[in-house]
Amino acid sequence: MEAAVWGSPIAHSLSPALHRAAYRALGLDWSYGRREVDAAALPAAVAALDEGWAGVSLTMPLKQAVLPLLSQTSDLALAVGAVNTLLPVPGRPGTWRGENTDVHGVVAALAEVGVRRASTAVVLGGGATAASALAALAQLGVDEPVVLVRSVERARTLVGVGARLGVGVVLRPWGDPAEAAGLLAECDAVVSTAPAGAADAVAAALAETASGVPAPGGALLDVVYAPWPTALARAWAAAGGAVVGGFSMLVHQAERQVELMTGCTAPLEVMRAAGAAAMAAADDEGAPATHLVSR
Secondary structure, three states, X not given: OEEEEEEOOOOOOOHHHHHHHHHHHHOOOOEEEEEEOOOOOHHHHHHOOOXXXXXXXXXXXXXXXXXXXXXXXXXXXXXXXXXOEEEEOOOOOOOEEEEOOHHHHHHHHHHHOOOOOOOOEEEEOOOHHHHHHHHHHHHOXXXXXXXXXXXXXXXXXXXXXXXXXXXXOEEEEOOOHHHHHHHHHOOOEEEEXXXXXXXXXXXXXXXXXXXXXXXXXXXXXXXXXXXXXOHHHHHHHHOOOEEEEHHHHHHHHHHHHHHHHHOOOOOHHHHHHHHHHHHHHHHHOOOOOOOHHHO
């Protein structure tokens, strides 16, 4: 059977290392490749899939573009407005259904630092990953998540995502770093979907003892996984807060993909070790920094 990850850019994706390690551990003689596919090429790529394919992982810019091409889409993926996994529809050759495993990745990553229920939460950033973060926080019990964004108008779609999930999203401008840091420190959970460097001023406010920002009382998931740790992750940990990085989210979303594609329990620790080795090799080769959505 074949599987692959598609997206653009795709050259430095960690997904092949994760999935191939899982297949070896499960005794499956399957292949998993990577393919450069942009939104324009996606319809032809999906049409060319045949019964030899077990599934496809999707990254940017395909998570929204694929929706009109699917025969079925899970309720969760529809609510979030993003699909990151294609699976064949049983008994209907040539048709595909869409799933979202990014939400599971957020939930499982936060569980690693003890967050299994939450009442208050903040999401930093308003992009596609923020929508999955909102769905994850809703599953954890947050009914009014705050989203800090540079432009409230550009992030209005997240209010609709929240409505589909049954939560009331509060959009607030990401302005004064000390004010933002104080809001984050008072929450049960924080998910930063901001790219590397974007939250450095907030990190500085957390680290500045004279700023009046309280010590973090909750946990931080920073979805950046390279370079790691981010300035925000360092400052949060130094102030006594629990921190988990985007690598854990990446491994957990791939774990769920493997289970959906193979029907087997994924070998999580094997996948984690393979991903860590692939990142170390990329560092040795001088590969560029990578955000979670690049996989």
